[in-house]
Amino acid sequence: MITVVIGGGTMGAGIAHLLLAGGHEVVLAESGAERVTAARAAVEASLAKAAARNRLDRSPEDLLKALTVVEQLADVPAELVVEAVPEDVELKRRVLATAANACPDAVLASNTSSLSITELARGLPGERVLGLHFFNPVPVQQLVELVHHDGLAPEVAAKARGWVEDLGKTVIEVRDAPGFATSRLGVAVGMEAIRMLEDGVASAEDIDTGMRLGYGWPMGPLRLTDLVGLDVRLAIAEHLAAELGPRFAPPELLRDKVARGELGRKTGRGFFTW
Missing domain, CATH: 1.10.1040.10 (N-(1-d-carboxylethyl)-l-norvaline Dehydrogenase; domain 2)
Structure with a gap:
């Protein structure tokens, strides 16, 4: 399964680590050459730390073969996109709109911890937009909050829940409301x-x-x-x-x-x- 992660900061790198360890091919998108280099280094460091604690089934070097870090997101046959950029509504909406064009069949997930999924989905194919709120540090924390809005297709929510549970996480489902649960x-x-x-x-x-x-x-x-x-x-x-x-x-x-x-x-x- 190919998954796109947009944003290579603490949360994005942690989500990429989790996905790689779960057997996904990961395309990690960041802006600018320096941030691309830093994002790759963050994922490498996270995997190395997990390996040192015997928390990986495969070597970091092996897992990193499935990671591609890019400056611009082009056409990707991804099934899932997770954006993990800063908590700014307009920034997140622009990122998700880009992802919707580059990954026309993907489920579009925001890692926001408090912003309205309804607002983020405005102007997008809302039936495949939802919230997947991971917790820091992502590889260790057990919980993921799956956030519904009125336009979300039930089969998309079910598919996303299955993917997250396959990564070993526990999912709670909440309605789109300020701050979620x-x-x-x-x-x-x-x-x-x-x-x-x-x-x-x-x-x-x-x-x-x-x-x-x-x-x-x-x-x-x-x-x-x-x-x-x-x-x-x-x-x-x-x-x-x-x-x-x-x-x-x-x-x-x-x-x-x-x-x-x-x-x-x-x-x-x-x-x-x-």
Whole structure:
């Protein structure tokens, strides 16, 4: 099966890794020669890390034979396209429109964590557009959120679910609504944790430890925000606040940290030092 992944950042590289390990031929599209090189390197590094932990059935070198990284997406007989570009509606719509032309028979999936699938599908063959929300790190996290909109064909949803389950993931199906299920709940807890830190209720470490040991979370909400990226969490919270009301309004502490460039693990500092 040929699958196209558009966007070679953290999520795109992780999705490409997952697909390669699952036996797919993968075409990974990025813009510009430098990003193409970086995208390939990210997939190689991800596979090497998994191999070092004995999580691959085949060698990284063998799996990479099925990977092609391109600057521009031309005609590809793909069955599935997954876009994993930044959370910008117009950017994602342009990318999906390009994919619809280059891969005329493919199911078109967005990895968005909060944007409206209905809006992304506007002007496209909506019966084959859906959300496939993977979680970071993609090769390790068990969950994928499959997002329906009113125009989605049931047989397309069933086909996509089968593909994802064949990759060893657990699928939950949700209606297209702001934040879907996971981002809506995750951001609500994350914003409240930041408010608690802002109000001096407890330290970041103690807030996270409370959620890990008291509620069984594998990772506390503040460390998770660092992992996702404070800028990403801020954008999602602003979107949810606009759609669902002030209970999702980002705390000033989050805005201040983003303004200072403290974006979490990717910059070395967020609510914790990395």
